[in-house]
Amino acid sequence: xxxxxxxxEKITVKTPLVEIDGDEMTRVxxxxxxEKLLLPYLDMPLEYYDLGLKHRDxxxxxxxxxxANAIKKYGVGVKCATITPNKDRVKEYNLKKEWPSPNGTxxxxxxxxxxxxxxxxxxxxxxxxxxxxxxxxxxxAYGDIYKNQEIRVPGAGTAQLVFxxxxxxxxxxxxxxxxxxxxxxxxxxxxxKSIQSFAKACFTYAFDLKLPLWFATKDTISKTYDARFRQIxxxxxxxxxxxxxxxxxxxxxxxxxxxxVARIMKSEGGMLWACKNYDGDVLSDMxxxxxxxxxxxxxxxxxxxxxxxYEAAHGTVQKHYYKYMKGEKTSSNPMALIxxxxxxxxxxxxxxxxxxxxxxxxxxxxxxxxxxxxGIMTGDLLRVATPSSKNKQVYTEEFIDAxxxxxxxxLL
Numbered sequence: 001x002x003x004x005x006x007x008x009e010k011i012t013v014k015t016p017l018v019e020i021d022g023d024e025m026t027r028v029x030x031x032x033x034x035e036k037l038l039l040p041y042l043d044m045p046l047e048y049y050d051l052g053l054k055h056r057d058x059x060x061x062x063x064x065x066x067x068a069n070a071i072k073k074y075g076v077g078v079k080c081a082t083i084t085p086n087k088d089r090v091k092e093y094n095l096k097k098e099w100p101s102p103n104g105t106x107x108x109x110x111x112x113x114x115x116x117x118x119x120x121x122x123x124x125x126x127x128x129x130x131x132x133x134x135x136x137x138x139x140x141a142y143g144d145i146y147k148n149q150e151i152r153v154p155g156a157g158t159a160q161l162v163f164x165x166x167x168x169x170x171x172x173x174x175x176x177x178x179x180x181x182x183x184x185x186x187x188x189x190x191x192x193k194s195i196q197s198f199a200k201a202c203f204t205y206a207f208d209l210k211l212p213l214w215f216a217t218k219d220t221i222s223k224t225y226d227a228r229f230r231q232i233x234x235x236x237x238x239x240x241x242x243x244x245x246x247x248x249x250x251x252x253x254x255x256x257x258x259x260x261v262a263r264i265m266k267s268e269g270g271m272l273w274a275c276k277n278y279d280g281d282v283l284s285d286m287x288x289x290x291x292x293x294x295x296x297x298x299x300x301x302x303x304x305x306x307x308x309x310y311e312a313a314h315g316t317v318q319k320h321y322y323k324y325m326k327g328e329k330t331s332s333n334p335m336a337l338i339x340x341x342x343x344x345x346x347x348x349x350x351x352x353x354x355x356x357x358x359x360x361x362x363x364x365x366x367x368x369x370x371x372x373x374x375g376i377m378t379g380d381l382l383r384v385a386t387p388s389s390k391n392k393q394v395y396t397e398e399f400i401d402a403x404x405x406x407x408x409x410x411l412l
Contacts, residue, residue: 139280
């Protein structure tokens with residue numbers, strides 16, 4: 001029995017958390033975080049699903065659907081970063097096919113909105129000097145290219161967009177393009193129901209946090225698809241939020257997506273920026289990097305049915321994994337992984353009415369932030385931190401151990 005087991009009575013998590021394992025270096029760090037920062041302190045039932053690429057291939061991706069259904073059953077899940085395979089990955093892992101994005105599959109099952117916020121520390125200023133407040137992203141988590149159909153056009157021919165009404169009324173058919181030679185076609189979709197859930201979630205989130213809400217599309221070009229997003233947001237605002245926002249001194253602001261990007265770069269921050277699925281994917285990574293690192297961003301999928309999935313929203317840190325496999329040590333940043341766990345534990349504690357679980361998660365977050373602020377950090381942060389003689393780059397396990405030492409003291 002180690003020291004922590006002797007000196008700390010374990011905190012009980014009442015309801016199982018759905019644990020979704022991932023790939024490469026993040027999978028390695030995931031295990032370290034569990035072994036060092038969670039299991040010594042928590043009596044925590046876990047409903048485990050292995051979404052490592054090989055296991056997805058072995059189960060014909062059924063494990064991804066099983067994980068999504070488990071979140072529906074238990075209410076809260078926590079997910080590691082996973083690989084969405086391309087042709088190179090199919091060869092590398094000897095896969096049966098290019099399996100779809102597991103994030104896309106889970107989000108399609110749960111619907112809802114992904115909210116992302118930067119993890120702020122005092123000694124890492126944002127790259128954009130005017131940003132004095134955090135910028136939050138609300139990303140629509142359904143449809144667009146993540147649930148698309150694509151065709152590699154082999155040669156000359158006609159591409160059409162066709163809709164056959166279920167009631168037997170007239171078929172709607174539009175020509176996309178008359179091909180004279182090879183090309184490509186992509187079909188995407190969305191639903192009014194999902195967009196309405198997205199709008200409601202964003203207005204609710206911004207109202208709860210007293211944040212201005214920005215929404216942006218390109219409806220001047222996409223006069224039906226993007227315009228429908230704009231109309232649904234406006235209808236939701238007028239019907240359910242206008243008076244509340246005015247009484248609370250909160251602004252709802254719509255503009256074109258390119259104008260929003262230009263304005264953001266000169267703003268002070270401090271808003272919720274609602275984005276369509278693809279826009280939110282790209283821009284949340286931009287914000288994560290600008291606030292220090294892609295590993296310095298929280299991410300939670302909030303479903304309208306009351307399901308929550310917390311995740312590490314960055315990649316699997318492929319280059320570091322290859323080094324690790326050679327026996328080399330890496331200085332990989334586990335902050336997003338840690339905050340995925342703490343976010344899930346806070347929500348689980350809130351739903352279970354176990355404040356001691358929420359308190360533990362809060363103290364783990366504090367210990368993590370204070371470790372970086374003390375000058376102990378991974379290589380990605382050392383490059384952007386305020387210069388100081390205290391700053392020291394450490395290996396991943398050393399960083400986690402330093403957090404553990406602070407957490408240990410906070411819990412005594």
